[in-house]
Amino acid sequence: MGQSKKLRMQLDPLDRKLLMLLGGNARRTNQSLSDELGIAPSTCLSRMKTLKEAGIIDRFTIDVEPDALGFPLQALISVRLQPGARHLMAKVGEELRHAPEILQFFVLGGAEDFLVHIAAKDTEHIRRFVLDWLSANPAVAGTQTSLVFEHARVGPAV
Amino acid sequence: MGQSKKLRMQLDPLDRKLLMLLGGNARRTNQSLSDELGIAPSTCLSRMKTLKEAGIIDRFTIDVEPDALGFPLQALISVRLQPGARHLMAKVGEELRHAPEILQFFVLGGAEDFLVHIAAKDTEHIRRFVLDWLSANPAVAGTQTSLVFEHARVGPAV
DNA sequence: GTTGAAACAAAACATAA
DNA sequence: TTATGTTTTGTTTCAAC
Numbered sequence: 001m002g003q004s005k006k007l008r009m010q011l012d013p014l015d016r017k018l019l020m021l022l023g024g025n026a027r028r029t030n031q032s033l034s035d036e037l038g039i040a041p042s043t044c045l046s047r048m049k050t051l052k053e054a055g056i057i058d059r060f061t062i063d064v065e066p067d068a069l070g071f072p073l074q075a076l077i078s079v080r081l082q083p084g085a086r087h088l089m090a091k092v093g094e095e096l097r098h099a100p101e102i103l104q105f106f107v108l109g110g111a112e113d114f115l116v117h118i119a120a121k122d123t124e125h126i127r128r129f130v131l132d133w134l135s136a137n138p139a140v141a142g143t144q145t146s147l148v149f150e151h152a153r154v155g156p157a158v
Numbered sequence: 159m160g161q162s163k164k165l166r167m168q169l170d171p172l173d174r175k176l177l178m179l180l181g182g183n184a185r186r187t188n189q190s191l192s193d194e195l196g197i198a199p200s201t202c203l204s205r206m207k208t209l210k211e212a213g214i215i216d217r218f219t220i221d222v223e224p225d226a227l228g229f230p231l232q233a234l235i236s237v238r239l240q241p242g243a244r245h246l247m248a249k250v251g252e253e254l255r256h257a258p259e260i261l262q263f264f265v266l267g268g269a270e271d272f273l274v275h276i277a278a279k280d281t282e283h284i285r286r287f288v289l290d291w292l293s294a295n296p297a298v299a300g301t302q303t304s305l306v307f308e309h310a311r312v313g314p315a316v
Numbered sequence: 317g318t319t320g321a322a323a324c325a326a327a328a329c330a331t332a333a
Numbered sequence: 334t335t336a337t338g339t340t341t342t343g344t345t346t347c348a349a350c
Contacts, residue, residue: 009226011227019220019222022219022220023219023220023222024217024219025217025218025219026184026185026217026218026219026220027184027185027218029325029326029327029344030326030327031325031326031327039334039335040334040335040336041326041327042328042329042334042335042336043334043335045327045328046334054226055223055226056222056223056226056227057220057221057222057223058220058221058222058223059182059183059184059220059221060183060184060185060218060219060220061180061181061182061183061184061218061219061220061221062177062180062181062184062215062216062217062218062219063215063216063217063219064177064181064214064215064216065213065214065215065216068166068167068212068213068214069169069214076264076266076273093308097310097312102312103311103312104309104310104311104312105308105309105310105312106234106306106308106309107306107307107308107309108234108304108305108306108307109304109305109306109307110302110303110304110305111302111304112304115234115304144268144269145268146266146267146268146269146270146273147266147267147268148264148265148266149265149266149267150251150263150264150265151262151263151264151265152255152262152263153261153262154255154260154261154262154263187327187342187343187344188343188344188345189342189343189344190343197318197319198318198319198320199319199320199343199344199345200318200319200320200344200345200346200347201317201318201319203344203345204317204318205317
């Protein structure tokens with residue numbers, strides 16, 4: 001699909017500032033962006049297109065408050081697989097990432113194999129998630145759950 | 159500042175679909191959104207505004223590929239504070255979250271106090287980050303670093 | 317809560333400089 | 334990269350439903 005060229009283009013300060021501005025408000029008009037950058041709208045548009053096509057901008061999206069959606073709790077769950085089940089990593093990962101509670105999914109090197117970030121209605125919901133998706137899987141050796149008290153996504157480090 | 163009303167408004171299927179569409183492309187025109195939703199552009203606009211004002215849409219933003227920015231490595235670092243330093247959590251957190259490498263920042267309950275997600279140029283960069291921002295801080299009792307092999311941010315579960 | 321119409325603003329594209 | 338012109342498309346408001 002029309003993913004990207006995966007070019008490792010190099011960014012000048014203008015590109016970086018553009019990324020910063022879009023990170024702050026991805027719906028700003030091209031004109032307002034070009035004004036702030038001090039460049040012509042056509043230039044700004046072409047920069048934006050290039051960043052998108054190069055895959056540097058992965059997508060224009062929104063940050064949603066999970067608790068406003070009825071999921072006031074968040075948890076991080078680290079998952080260790082059975083030593084003999086490492087070859088199932090891809091499979092377990094695929095299953096997991098389709099759980100509706102999942103916000104993020106990390107595949108790790110180190111003591112843990114996965115880390116999943118979930119949003120949930122309540123603690124019972126978390127417990128059920130761990131049981132249904134993790135503990136029930138014979139490839140899973142163990143899990144550790146931590147409640148998230150605060151979470152900040154920091155803008156693109158540009 | 160003009161944050162939000164933090165109303166716990168309740169969402170109907172239209173709101174949910176709108177969130178989904180915006181999650182997929184936050185720069186879609188209001189018109190194209192309203193077409194897909196089967197409502198008038200003015201209605202769509204007012205829904206979007208309401209979602210923004212209620213804080214359900216936290217912001218319109220972009221996902222940036224960190225490795226396209228020259229940070230091909232990612233790591234998760236969990237941080238434990240000294241037992242007597244828990245009252246410094248807010249302070250340590252404030253310092254940390256301004257480090258340019260930081261992508262995300264979690265405050266946790268459980269064995270660990272923080273988890274930070276960083277992007278870095280190379281392993282030496284990670285090492286220096288841990289030394290400069292964490293180990294050097296007397297409030298920090300210990301850290302544990304894991305490399306991130308894969309990371310997926312899953313769209314808002316709506 | 318939803319709408320269409322109207323007035324306005326911006327996007328898209330080409331082209332030339 | 335920019336400036337400019339043209340055409341098309343989108344935004345926003347608001348009175349009315």
